[in-house]
Amino acid sequence: MGGNMTDIKILAFCCNWCSYAGADGAGLERRQMPATLRIIRVMCSGRIDPIFALMGFLEGADGVMVTGCHIGDCHYIDGNYKTKNRYEFLKELVDELGLEPERLRLEWISATEGSIFAQVVKEMTEQVEKLGKSPLRRGFER
Amino acid sequence: MKVLAWAKDEEIRAKGSSGGFVTAAMIAALEKGLVDEVVLVKKKNAYEGVPITTNNVEVVKECIGSMHFVPLNLSYFIKSGVKTALPTKPCDARAIIERAKRNQFNIDDVYMVGLNCGGTFNPVLAREVVLSFFEIEPETVIKEEILKGKLIIESKEGKKSVKIDEIEEEGYGRRNACKICDVNIPHMADLACGNWGVLNEKATFVEVFTDKGKEFFENAVDAGYVEFREAKKEEIEIREKIDKAMIKLAKKWREKLDEINDLDRRERLDYYIRMFEKCIGCNACKEVCPPCVCEEAKCVSMNDEMAGYKIPLYNLVRLLHLMDSCIGCGQCEDVCPVDIPLTLIHKRFSERILRKLDYIPGIDMRTPPFQETKILFD
Amino acid sequence: MIESVCIGCSIGCSLYVGDRIFHRKNAPHNEGKLCKFGMDLLKYYSREKAECKVDGKNVELNEAINEAKKRLEGYSGDEILFLTSCTATNEELAALKLLAEKFDAKCCFYGYGNALFSLKDIENFGRVILTFDPFVSYPLVARRVLKVKEVYEVGFVDGRVNSIILNPENPNFDDALALLDENTIALAEYSPLSTVYTPFLKEVVKSNAKAIVFNPTLNANFAAMLGFESFENKIDFDKVKAIYALEPELINGAIPSPELLIVQSAFSNGWCDKADVVIQSDSFHQKRGSVVNAEGRILINNGKSEQGVEILEKIGGFEQTASKVLETLNVNTIKEFSTVEITEEFREKEFKLKGEGKYYLTTKSNPFLWKGIDHKNFVELSVEDVKELGLSRTDRIKIGDKELCYKPSNIQKGYIVSEILISQLKGLTRVDISNLHY
Ligand SMILES: Cc1cc2nc3c(=O)[nH]c(=O)nc-3n(C[C@H](O)[C@H](O)[C@H](O)COP(=O)(O)OP(=O)(O)OC[C@H]3O[C@@H](n4cnc5c(N)ncnc54)[C@H](O)[C@@H]3O)c2cc1C
Ligand code: SF4
Ligand code: SF4
Ligand code: SF4
Ligand code: SF4
Ligand code: FES
Numbered sequence: 001m002g003g004n005m006t007d008i009k010i011l012a013f014c015c016n017w018c019s020y021a022g023a024d025g026a027g028l029e030r031r032q033m034p035a036t037l038r039i040i041r042v043m044c045s046g047r048i049d050p051i052f053a054l055m056g057f058l059e060g061a062d063g064v065m066v067t068g069c070h071i072g073d074c075h076y077i078d079g080n081y082k083t084k085n086r087y088e089f090l091k092e093l094v095d096e097l098g099l100e101p102e103r104l105r106l107e108w109i110s111a112t113e114g115s116i117f118a119q120v121v122k123e124m125t126e127q128v129e130k131l132g133k134s135p136l137r138r139g140f141e142r
Numbered sequence: 143m144k145v146l147a148w149a150k151d152e153e154i155r156a157k158g159s160s161g162g163f164v165t166a167a168m169i170a171a172l173e174k175g176l177v178d179e180v181v182l183v184k185k186k187n188a189y190e191g192v193p194i195t196t197n198n199v200e201v202v203k204e205c206i207g208s209m210h211f212v213p214l215n216l217s218y219f220i221k222s223g224v225k226t227a228l229p230t231k232p233c234d235a236r237a238i239i240e241r242a243k244r245n246q247f248n249i250d251d252v253y254m255v256g257l258n259c260g261g262t263f264n265p266v267l268a269r270e271v272v273l274s275f276f277e278i279e280p281e282t283v284i285k286e287e288i289l290k291g292k293l294i295i296e297s298k299e300g301k302k303s304v305k306i307d308e309i310e311e312e313g314y315g316r317r318n319a320c321k322i323c324d325v326n327i328p329h330m331a332d333l334a335c336g337n338w339g340v341l342n343e344k345a346t347f348v349e350v351f352t353d354k355g356k357e358f359f360e361n362a363v364d365a366g367y368v369e370f371r372e373a374k375k376e377e378i379e380i381r382e383k384i385d386k387a388m389i390k391l392a393k394k395w396r397e398k399l400d401e402i403n404d405l406d407r408r409e410r411l412d413y414y415i416r417m418f419e420k421c422i423g424c425n426a427c428k429e430v431c432p433p434c435v436c437e438e439a440k441c442v443s444m445n446d447e448m449a450g451y452k453i454p455l456y457n458l459v460r461l462l463h464l465m466d467s468c469i470g471c472g473q474c475e476d477v478c479p480v481d482i483p484l485t486l487i488h489k490r491f492s493e494r495i496l497r498k499l500d501y502i503p504g505i506d507m508r509t510p511p512f513q514e515t516k517i518l519f520d
Numbered sequence: 521m522i523e524s525v526c527i528g529c530s531i532g533c534s535l536y537v538g539d540r541i542f543h544r545k546n547a548p549h550n551e552g553k554l555c556k557f558g559m560d561l562l563k564y565y566s567r568e569k570a571e572c573k574v575d576g577k578n579v580e581l582n583e584a585i586n587e588a589k590k591r592l593e594g595y596s597g598d599e600i601l602f603l604t605s606c607t608a609t610n611e612e613l614a615a616l617k618l619l620a621e622k623f624d625a626k627c628c629f630y631g632y633g634n635a636l637f638s639l640k641d642i643e644n645f646g647r648v649i650l651t652f653d654p655f656v657s658y659p660l661v662a663r664r665v666l667k668v669k670e671v672y673e674v675g676f677v678d679g680r681v682n683s684i685i686l687n688p689e690n691p692n693f694d695d696a697l698a699l700l701d702e703n704t705i706a707l708a709e710y711s712p713l714s715t716v717y718t719p720f721l722k723e724v725v726k727s728n729a730k731a732i733v734f735n736p737t738l739n740a741n742f743a744a745m746l747g748f749e750s751f752e753n754k755i756d757f758d759k760v761k762a763i764y765a766l767e768p769e770l771i772n773g774a775i776p777s778p779e780l781l782i783v784q785s786a787f788s789n790g791w792c793d794k795a796d797v798v799i800q801s802d803s804f805h806q807k808r809g810s811v812v813n814a815e816g817r818i819l820i821n822n823g824k825s826e827q828g829v830e831i832l833e834k835i836g837g838f839e840q841t842a843s844k845v846l847e848t849l850n851v852n853t854i855k856e857f858s859t860v861e862i863t864e865e866f867r868e869k870e871f872k873l874k875g876e877g878k879y880y881l882t883t884k885s886n887p888f889l890w891k892g893i894d895h896k897n898f899v900e901l902s903v904e905d906v907k908e909l910g911l912s913r914t915d916r917i918k919i920g921d922k923e924l925c926y927k928p929s930n931i932q933k934g935y936i937v938s939e940i941l942i943s944q945l946k947g948l949t950r951v952d953i954s955n956l957h958y
Contacts, residue, residue, distance in 0.1 A: 190544075214545075218540075264551065266546070266547075269548070420655070420662070422556065422662070424555055424556040424659075426554060429540075448925055450929060476552060477552055477554070478553065479554065479555055480662050481666070
């Protein structure tokens with residue numbers, strides 16, 4: 001199963017203040033990060049329009065992670081409240097559409113939680129590997 | 143307040159689809175200056191009616207009667223800052239509320255004169271029904287009516303009636319949106335008018351919900367255009383009973399028309415891919431969608447025809463944005479040139495999120511959950 | 521709101537035109553549905569209007585009419601040609617015909633008159649053979665075709681249904697012809713882009729299979745009923761000294777330059793620029809009149825203006841237009857949505873593969889293209905060619921003198937599929953592509 005590791009693509013949206021710092025931390029601490037990961041940094045998770053996640057899938061991501069500061073810690077106060085609500089819409093949409101729910105994940109990760117970030121990415125990669133490539137992938141790469 | 147009301151003017155009462163209350167009260171609202179304009183449906187023939195905006199009482203009189211073969215939505219014709227009264231089927235009323243939420247006009251300026259609604263027919267298919275079930279030349283139809291679950295067609299040769307159930311068994315009948323529509327009495331409007339509960343008399347059953355509705359009703363009575371009496375217990379019960387039966391029927395159709403339900407996850411994805419592959423990107427579904435008011439709509443601006451995605455982003459964005467605002471009016475499906483069953487598809491997506499929320503689009507002025515800034519889910 | 525007809529193609533979808541486009545669900549042929557062009561119709565109508573001009577100078581309408589009359593009278597019938605793209609009402613076409621008769625001159629159009637089936641009839645066939653992609657060209661056909669069990673598309677590139685692929689160097693229709701039987705209907709287009717299919721259509725017409733041939737212009741069928749002559753074959757352009765062009769806006773190669781060119785048009789275009797006399801007329805949705813669509817269905821445009829007809833009647837000094845329309849339709853009154861039958865003898869046209877280059881360029885017909893509107897800025901290339909050309913995602917390409925974006929697609933290597941007009945109005949053409957490396 002490990003052989004096709006690199007074929008799988010996981011897209012992670014990270015907010016600048018917490019989860020991106022966390023991801024950065026994970027890198028600094030030289031934790032093993034799967035090569036599957038692609039990170040897109042946004043200023044606040046509230047900026048992550050579910051459309052971005054959908055575009056991620058359409059562009060060929062096999063899994064999409066939405067991450068942000070813990071509830072209460074958002075630098076723009078209520079940015080991640082919106083994230084939470086909109087993520088529920090996204091989750092239901094992805095499920096109804098016929099993608100496996102395991103291809104989508106929401107995590108609150110603080111700047112100091114590099115290890116958790118690494119762990120989550122590892123788990124997600126394993127889960128998605130079991131499912132294989134996303135059926136929404138195009139027949140060709142752009 | 144539940145009453146039986148009718149137009150004092152004998153001619154209006156006779157011509158009205160029930161008691162002519164709606165027409166008489168519209169005239170009263172114009173004459174007493176309660177509203178500046180009314181939006182109505184002007185009949186061309188049994189299969190065609192055109193929305194018109196008027197303050198001319200004579201025109202209002204010409205617009206009398208219910209048109210069951212005219213599936214349109216009147217919400218687009220309300221102008222901001224103009225006091226307007228208009229007849230609203232539940233889908234018109236819900237459309238108006240969603241548009242008011244999106245600042246198209248002030249809801250206080252609008253008098254929603256609700257019409258109970260059991261459904262509308264596609265006019266082209268209605269012609270086929272008239273020909274094959276009634277054996278009447280479609281162009282000779284003078285009048286159509288729906289009473290007690292029967293479609294009644296009147297031509298020069300006389301009247302004929304056929305049970306709607308019978309027509310629908312054969313795959314004809316009301317639009318799919320109407321078959322699965324489970325709001326018959328427009329309780330979100332200011333008042334609701336209908337024939338359910340009216341036994342053997344020429345009257346309109348009117349239920350008043352809001353202060354605005356009361357004002358509209360009383361204006362018509364005070365002006366001497368409308369007479370009324372309290373509805374009897376028996377009449378109220380009959381109306382409730384039919385409403386319940388119709389809601390049950392809608393649930394049945396909801397199951398029956400859903401060809402996606404039996405598919406497994408992967409088949410479902412294939413189904414959606416197959417459906418949206420047909421989309422020719424005409425944007426008609428967005429143009430007619432009452433809750434969609436964005437001038438620079440994301441569904442259009444973010445769509446990239448060159449991307450070659452398995453499902454166009456346009457359709458996915460619409461699915462997302464309609465999850466908390468689709469009112470099930472079926473306008474999108476009516477105009478889709480490639481016949482994608484959009485109403486049901488939108489319903490499947492929205493049902494999932496609405497199930498988790500104490501929210502139904504188009505019934506009150508609450509903020510749509512997608513725009514909400516406080517956490518709504520645990 | 522005015523009951524109107526979309527001028528995009530010979531399907532002639534009914535609609536209402538007001539502040540916005542409103543769907544006319546009662547129309548039997550389109551049930552209110554429209555394609556992208558119909559949805560965009562208001563944009564089309566809001567283009568720059570033509571202006572009445574004589575020798576480049578702005579004049580009043582009456583002066584333009586009088587000048588047109590005076591100048592036309594300086595020529596004899598065999599020196600004058602009346603022509604139209606048929607984006608005009610029955611009444612205007614009939615008036616044009618009467619005017620031509622007055623001068624004893626030829627009257628011609630581009631198109632092919634045929635109407636024996638309705639769009640709905642397509643659903644009753646067991647097999648459809650298309651020569652166009654119904655999701656791009658004549659999209660109102662798609663929903664009918666989708667109800668048919670066996671669907672084939674004859675063409676050069678792999679379509680989305682069963683494809684019968686033609687050899688570009690030597691197109692032969694044997695495979696498609698083998699499918700013809702009484703349960704088969706062929707759907708085709710008559711246009712400069714589709715000359716390659718005429719040998720096929722000729723066989724269809726002879727066989728017991730059926731056909732509907734769509735025209736890129738709205739009212740070609742009525743022009744055929746009036747006995748207009750076909751533009752491409754019979755006209756000796758060398759003899760023509762004066763042309764009167766009524767709504768000539770179908771892109772059709774070079775605009776002729778006779779001694780006298782009179783153009784009657786709603787919108788400003790290349791024809792107006794070259795004309796000696798321009799007569800501005802109202803735009804289609806403002807007109808009162810009827811048309812005959814691809815089904816032979818009489819459709820009504822319920823505007824107020826009869827100016828288009830009045831102009832022609834004034835020039836010719838006659839007023840029998842209305843009766844000419846009734847007589848041609850063979851009816852007593854014009855009944856909306858009723859149908860007439862039309863069959864014209866089929867005219868085969870020659871196809872020759874033109875151009876030089878590595879790639880075969882195929883163009884998909886659509887109403888924007890015929891109106892000269894670029895509604896897209898990209899073409900489709902095969903995934904292999906994208907790689908071979910070393911195209912990155914943001915790169916642009918150049919074909920002829922046009923700079924374009926591209927979309928990778930699952931078509932065969934060596935082909936380009938375009939929905940816009942790239943060089944001239946030809947069917948399959950050979951071209952080269954250069955990578956502009958943005
Ligand atoms: C499509 C439809 C279905 C209906 N189904 C039911 C039902 O199942 N049970 C029930 O109790 N009542 C139903 N009604 C309501 C009923 O038919 C009468 O309209 C109502 O009782 C008012 O009667 P009236 O005589 O007071 O109205 P009138 O004085 O006759 O006035 C009717 C008004 O409705 C407008 N109108 C007509 N057609 C439409 C349309 N398609 N959309 C919007 N406005 C329109 C007219 O312009 C007119 O102003 C339905 C009405 C419609 C239009
Ligand atoms: S959607 Fe509902 S309210 Fe609207 S016309 Fe149909 S049945 Fe009536
Ligand atoms: S998506 Fe369709 S059914 Fe839903 S509100 Fe819009 S037009 Fe009506
Ligand atoms: S109406 Fe149908 S074809 Fe047009 S954009 Fe909507 S889904 Fe696509
Ligand atoms: S271009 Fe043709 S198919 Fe499209 S809306 Fe106009 S008439 Fe209909
Ligand atoms: S700043 Fe991190 S979620 Fe808002």
